Amino acid sequence: MSLVLRNLQRVVPIRRVPLRKKIDILRSVLGVQKFDLGVVCVDNKNIQHINRIYRGKNVPTDVLSFPFHENLKAGEIPQPDFPDDYNLGDIFLGVEYIFQQCKENEDYYDILTVTITHGLCHLLGFTHDTEAEWQKMFQKEKQVLEELNQHMGTRLQPLSRDLF
Secondary structure, eight states: OOEEEEEOOSSSOOOHHHHHHHHHHHHHHHTOTTSEEEEEEEOHHHHHHHHHHHHSOOSOOSEEEEESSOSOOTTOOOOOSSGGGOEEEEEEEEHHHHHHHOOTTSOHHHHHHHHHHHHHHHHTTOOOSSHHHHHHHHHHHHHHHHHHHHHHTOOOOOGGGGOO
């Protein structure tokens, strides 16, 4: 189904075509290519506002995920009853924050891809509130990124690798 990739900020340039290609591969690897997905790129001010409203944290962040299907078990693919329910949800990327956090030897677009992978895992019920949940999410991110790496010739690592 459709992928909506919106850039609502002007701080950091976004090359949509290669990013869209990577997101399509990620969706295919996860087996959710038939689901709609929204990916919205925002600046620090807007991601901080969203983070304050939905998480009570008044700071910018890298990614916020809003699943269409709530209460999924980690890794569970939604089983919609109606065509309109083929929707994963929305991922908001704090692209300015991500850019600022990039280390000198890191490629910004690679980090965006890893961050989107993390957000997609959240849309599929993965969390990292406990070490056991983190371990499951880390393994899924690692598996997905390894498959992407084979397609793209990259060497991406999970975002949550140093969480616990």
